[in-house]
Amino acid sequence: MSKPLLGQMMDMPLNVSMLLTHAARSAGDTEIVSRRIEGDIHRYTYRDCERRARQLAQALIRRGVQAGERIATLAWNGYRHLEAYYGTTGFGAVCHTINPRLFPEQITYIINHADDRYVLFDTTFAPLVAALAPHCPNVKAWIALADDVHMPSIDAPLLGYEMLLAAEDGDFEWPILDERLASYLCYTSGTTGNPKGALYSHRSVVLHAYAAAMPDAMGLSARDSVLPVVPMFHVNAWGIPHAAPMAGAKLVFPGKDLDGKSLFDLMEAERVTYSAGVPTVWMGLLAHVRSIGARFTSLERTVIGGSCCPPSMLREFEEEYGVRTIHAWGMTEMSPLGTLARLNWEQMQRPLEERRRLLDKQGTAVFGVEMKIVGSDGRELPHDGVAFGDLYVRGPWVIERYFEGTDSPLVDGWFPTGDVATIDRDGFLQITDRSKDVIKSGGEWISSSDVENVAVAHPDVAEAACIACPHPKWGERPLLVVVRRPTGLALTREALLAFYEGKVGKWWIPDDVVFVDELPHTATGKLLKVKLRDMFRGHVLSSVQEGATNV
Template identity: 75%
Template sequence: MTAPTAPLLGQMMDVPLLVSSLIAHAARHHGSAQIVSRRIEGDIHRYTYRECEARSKQLAQALIALGVEPGERVATLAWNGYRHMEAYFGVTGFGAVCHTVNPRLFPEQIAWIVNHADDRYVLFDTTFAALVDALAPQCPRVRGWIALCDEAHRPAMRTPVLCYETLLAVQDGVFDWPLLDERSASNLCYTSGTTGNPKGALYTHRSSVLHAYAASLPDSIALSARDALLPVVPMFHVNAWGIPHAAPLNGTKLVLPGKDLDGQSLYELMEAEGVTCSAGVPTVWLGLLTYMREAGVKFSTLNRTVIGGSACPPAMLRTYEDDYGVQVIHAWGMTEMSPLGTLAKLNWEQAQRPLAEQRALLEKQGRVIFGVDMKIVGDDGRELPWDGVAFGDLHVRGPWVIDRYYRQEAGTPLIDGWFPTGDVATIDPDGFLHITDRSKDVIKSGGEWISSIDLENIAVAHPAIAEAACIACAHPRWTERPLIVAVKKPGAQVSREELLAFFDGKVVKWWLPDDVVFVDELPHTATGKLQKLKLRERFRDHVLPTALAAAEQCPMEPLDLRTNDRDEGAGAADHVKSAALRD
């Protein structure tokens, strides 16, 4: 038996994939490309990638002078702006970890996150001065708080703070980005955490650069040096979906909107800067759509946008494309995936199909981009077929998917090398993913599943409805039945009976909602997602008319009309397949 021969190794340069290489590339090869920011101070700031790298190097020098070591965490509490962009590279460039903190979380959660991450310094926009005053006593291990401003705009605070521009001014910017191990940590993001404490996803330089490549692909966001890109998705939320990394990779003009994300502010900035591409959650695009309708305006340059974070209502998708000429790219991902996973774009063959079939595909979450693999599994853990009918728990894997949470090294969330997302989904023969629910939100009626997302999309398609959520209510016969909680458009009128009738013929009969409740507004998480936990708590004692009728028919059975308790931290739902409910 002969000994195995050693593999023939290639003879290519071993150049590490580093976040600093992205801004270095942009400065060297797209040096005059612009980064435009609406500042907290109220004016428009404009400079180039070349200047951005120079100031990022000054920041690196300043942090090193303050004693920050490679591997230590430096946090940000900031909007989308040029100084936040500099932190993305100035912190990570010398080996520290840029920890973007969501300022929309509850102060107690923010304090917990800062302490859990063991942040050494926190960079903050001046709009968060009061928040910092509240946080500082709760975060004793933070060495210093740095206000992202000059001395003239330094806020009056109880907390001693350093001034960002003063720190940079004493540095000369003569600094070479060090060659780091590409597997060293670069960025830290925490999940929004609907229950329990948020969990940290610690990204590497390698994963971040690979993710930036993937975000730039033609079947992804399709960025180029000819684009002007405005990320509405915040830089404090999953690295703004990787856009601060992907934009310099391509030399893309970057337009950063600051704190003003109302429809008028966004529209005016897009028009003034010739924005061609954008990205954000559905609630933002709903606000922009409302403004444009009321103002009677249209886009002159915007041609596409990525919508993710939660399912985009098909009615909104069609309105943007039909009425405003904007291609909507439906996307899906999560913090644990850096976040991009799938995007809805058609291949050549699919684009030849009838328009109705094309739109049915585009309303789904799309196909995976290279680097991500996915599957759906049943109760027994076996993979289910890609037939568009079978639905189960969605699992993913790839080089920018986490294998464990930060500081939870003792345990891994992986199942046979796959990350369980907590989503329930189908995958069709075209490979298009359709998220039917979160496992904790799926409605289990008589042992069968009802997709709350599908019912929400139908409700929002009604011309009088601005936003809707579907939650489960207890039922003495079927265990759970769907309740629609809806918000009417300003001045619109629609009755409970009219909205219920709107569902007829659009879903099978046993999916039809049992009741409708109208509210002034729906609760959202800090990242714009519907907070169904709060809705379930609010309507815990809601009595469905059908539940009363069923109770009268079964007087011997105890009637408990409270919403079933759900384990919000649970993974897969109990997938019971029975034929209890049929047409």
């Protein structure tokens, strides 16, 4: 048998530091703009960013931080947070981004579970840090992302970020690391149980950045001005802090002000061409633009993910404002990129309604991600757009096990996502529900997300959630919980249910509608259905009271 012939190429490890070094060398004068916690606008370049990231690495090493140790962040999107991304991972430490919107008890658990050595925090979170510090004994010091003028006063071991950097000269070479070493630690924001950690490698992060920057993925370019609304504390802002330096794109960070007016003003001032965020954020932005009769003068594209995007929002962005929207899906366990809704040349030739039908879905898998759907018997289901089952994925940036976990969740090498989905012959994924949220009525499944999408298409509906409610005959029936727009307070249950006629099968029409002032959300903006189910646990459907049903 002949000996396998190996390629004769350099075996150069993929390191996260390469991304920022590349940006500093090939796009060194490109701006990074931040609305700071202090209230002003900060500007500098990729070249400045890399120098300061090297200074941070020096400062942490001087304080005894070793490769593999976790350095946490509690921070908004800004230039200092970006420096922390690279100043920690660049020398082999692990950057652990913490979601400050979680309950304090969950944050305490996360810090202790990760065994964080230092925590870098924006000063808006000083009260939170003061409450956390007594319960996090292994944290050596809390580092305020501030200069000496803006240092908070709290009863905890405290260091100042700018003072730490000022003591270093930045004359530091990034070491070449084994690409399999850990780089980032991101915890899930699950609705039940303690959050679980996904520990990414240098290799997975760089490959994910390559995939994200591809033209038919997130499609970042050196010609773009990119504003990531998705927080850097949530799954690494979907990889934008890595893909943007790879592409050499201008970065615009919004800080803590994520209301519609603040985002619109910053987008216009910095000529933002590209943005990314969850549907709840875009609701606020569109409401503001609508209220003042404004137009976007530079925004061309936006990625919408985090939860299913209502088709009505996609239409409004594109048809009213000329902003091309990219529907996306992913998970913390996937770093997070999985699919994006883009049409190929052949699909672009199809009738408008068919193109819309495809773009309303979560899209096709990016290169590197494989998907399949599996039935209750464990067998793979056909990709016909009809059969739906449990969604499984695998790929080089999908986790093999959770941080400090003893057992792998994989099934025959595939990760079970917990989503119920269909995949059509074009390869387009459509998430029909989370497995725990699907409504089973009379032995048949109803997609709560499809029911919600019809509701939010009504001009008087701001937001809607569909949950299962017990029914004596059918087991479960859909209950629709709705937030009306300020201009639509006259909307009635009967009018909204009539709006469903002809849009879905009759048996999918909710049996009841409840109007509320607001809906509960998770720390990452997703509908908190577990809380809704608890709130309406004793609700008696109108159909039960009336002895009728839509089935």
